[in-house]
Amino acid sequence: MDANDVTGDLEHVLLTKEEIQQVVKDLAAQIDRDYAGRDLLVVGVLKGAVMIMADLVRELHSHVTMDWMAVSSYGSGTQSSGVVRILKDLDTDLMGKDVLIVEDIIDSGLTLSWLLSNLRSRGPASVEICALLRKPEAAKVEIDVKYVGRDIPNEFVVGYGLDFAEKYRNLDFVGTLAPHVYA
Ligand SMILES: O=P(O)(O)OC[C@H]1O[C@H](OP(=O)(O)OP(=O)(O)O)[C@H](O)[C@@H]1O
Ligand code: HPA
Numbered sequence: 001m002d003a004n005d006v007t008g009d010l011e012h013v014l015l016t017k018e019e020i021q022q023v024v025k026d027l028a029a030q031i032d033r034d035y036a037g038r039d040l041l042v043v044g045v046l047k048g049a050v051m052i053m054a055d056l057v058r059e060l061h062s063h064v065t066m067d068w069m070a071v072s073s074y075g076s077g078t079q080s081s082g083v084v085r086i087l088k089d090l091d092t093d094l095m096g097k098d099v100l101i102v103e104d105i106i107d108s109g110l111t112l113s114w115l116l117s118n119l120r121s122r123g124p125a126s127v128e129i130c131a132l133l134r135k136p137e138a139a140k141v142e143i144d145v146k147y148v149g150r151d152i153p154n155e156f157v158v159g160y161g162l163d164f165a166e167k168y169r170n171l172d173f174v175g176t177l178a179p180h181v182y183a
Helices: 017-034 050-059 110-120
Strands: 010-015 040-046 064-072 085-088 098-106 126-134 147-151 174-177
Touching: 010 017, 017 050, 017 126, 017 147, 040 050, 040 110, 050 064, 050 098, 050 126, 064 110, 098 110, 110 126
Parallel strands: 040 064, 040 098, 098 126, 126 147
Antiparallel strands: 010 174, 064 085
């Protein structure tokens, strides 16, 4: 194996590329059904949601517009700081709009809980959440999430947008990191 090959840093695969594609198709079908005949503003949360956002919107058949927000709560480690900072705000006025927040993962729930109340305060008609992954055992706050791709165990995962110290986002699958990478 190439010494720079990232696969040596991984312990096991949680979702293959094919499984992700199926999960995304299923999420898009539910969203299409629920928003039939309505315009939807899809808000991707940078950077982790880039992959799910790009794949999800291409599976949707409704009229959508897209915008992006960048927030950060993790710094460079594996524990949420709980303090959410807006690094880039939306360009769109949310007043009267149906908004769907798209996230890669819900871990403690602190980021989305904060984001939900932030976006709700801007006068939208509705705000719902779509997340590819959720860790039920890691929840520190309860949030009402309408669309969840997969519930996963409480392990730190990387790939398909998810990083550790900004690496591994480009993997086309989701896996857990080997312990030697943390050390
Ligand atoms: O439920 P929580 O415990 O709040 O964790 C989830 C958040 O953490 C990650 O973002 P991060 O702050 O690492 O930024 P990134 O998307 O740029 O990687 C992820 O994309 C979610 O936004
Ligand atoms: O398990 C995770 N992996 C990568 N980023 C994350 N942000 C919250 N949880 C995670």
